[in-house]
Amino acid sequence: MSQTPIIEVERLDRTFHLGRKASVHALDDVSCELGAGRCLAVVGESGSGKSTLARVIVGLESADSGTVRIAGAEVRPTTARRELRRRAKLVQMVFQDPQGSLNRSLPVSATIDEMLRAHRPELDRAARRARVLELFAEVGLNERHADAKPAALSGGQKQRVAIARALAAEPRIIVLDEAVSALDVSVQSQVLDLLKRLRREHGLSYLFITHDLSVVRDIADDVVVMRSGRIIERGTVDEVLDSPREPYTRLLIASAPRPGWKPRRGLRDALLGSGA
Numbered sequence: 001m002s003q004t005p006i007i008e009v010e011r012l013d014r015t016f017h018l019g020r021k022a023s024v025h026a027l028d029d030v031s032c033e034l035g036a037g038r039c040l041a042v043v044g045e046s047g048s049g050k051s052t053l054a055r056v057i058v059g060l061e062s063a064d065s066g067t068v069r070i071a072g073a074e075v076r077p078t079t080a081r082r083e084l085r086r087r088a089k090l091v092q093m094v095f096q097d098p099q100g101s102l103n104r105s106l107p108v109s110a111t112i113d114e115m116l117r118a119h120r121p122e123l124d125r126a127a128r129r130a131r132v133l134e135l136f137a138e139v140g141l142n143e144r145h146a147d148a149k150p151a152a153l154s155g156g157q158k159q160r161v162a163i164a165r166a167l168a169a170e171p172r173i174i175v176l177d178e179a180v181s182a183l184d185v186s187v188q189s190q191v192l193d194l195l196k197r198l199r200r201e202h203g204l205s206y207l208f209i210t211h212d213l214s215v216v217r218d219i220a221d222d223v224v225v226m227r228s229g230r231i232i233e234r235g236t237v238d239e240v241l242d243s244p245r246e247p248y249t250r251l252l253i254a255s256a257p258r259p260g261w262k263p264r265r266g267l268r269d270a271l272l273g274s275g276a
């Protein structure tokens with residue numbers, strides 16, 4: 001990771017207390033960085049702490065200790081509108097389920113219009129409409145899609161709307177949390193191509209949370225492997241996926257679906273635990 005980091009995460013710790021005695025150490029001394037203009041993938045089995053890391057980074061979740069710096073400034077969870085807006089200009093998040101940011105009863109363009117109102121107050125109604133259509137065109141959609149209600153769009157189209165919504169804030173970083181995981185393989189590859197193009201054209205940096213190593217191979221430059229709240233391996237995608245040092249990483253790679261792949265559940269469960 002040679003470029004200046006745009007995100008620096010240092011020694012994050014987060015424990016969730018579930019009951020009187022039970023607790024989960026979701027982040028355990030986690031440090032990592034995202035180089036400016038790069039794509040860092042965070043991989044690991046379900047429950048390994050990937051989403052918690054993403055949520056702490058964007059300030060949706062607090063950490064018990066440790067620091068997160070974005071573009072050199074420390075970020076903390078806040079409800080202050082000005083601070084939230086300032087952060088949203090730097091970093092946007094795209095989730096697995098785009099439905100969450102869409103209002104069922106309004107055309108999907110409304111969600112983008114709302115972002116523009118927040119981040120581009122100088123635009124009047126007509127200029128916002130023009131910008132909405134520009135953003136739709138950027139993600140491969142047209143006016144007909146913009147004026148449709150969410151139910152009339154496919155999963156892939158809705159995820160494109162979510163990406164357009166993120167772009168409307170003109171952020172420098174997009175955090176994608178399993179953003180292509182719910183899409184079938186051919187739609188997934190189209191959305192990945194779109195993300196690659198947008199990254200090039202806008203100089204974006206991506207933090208890409210996924211459990212899918214073929215997606216990592218396709219889009220990421222660097223990767224960290226999480227297990228039980230800790231980062232257990234890190235490096236460039238080629239280093240980690242071609243020459244993994246940790247047995248756990250080797251197992252993740254061995255158990256990733258590929259043509260002709262047959263799950264070896266016994267071995268996998270023994271090594272990854274029942275939550276895998």
Ligand SMILES: Nc1ncnc2c1ncn2[C@@H]1O[C@H](COP(=O)(O)OP(=O)(O)OP(=O)(O)O)[C@@H](O)[C@H]1O
Pocket residue numbers: 016017018024025026044045046047048049050051052053211
């Ligand atoms: N708000 C919360 N309250 C209690 N426990 C939580 C909370 N958020 C996360 N956890 C726990 O922290 C651990 C890490 O969860 P996290 O969602 O970060 O994992 P993940 O790697 O993103 O998993 P997945 O791939 O299934 O989304 C899990 O054991 C989870 O149950």
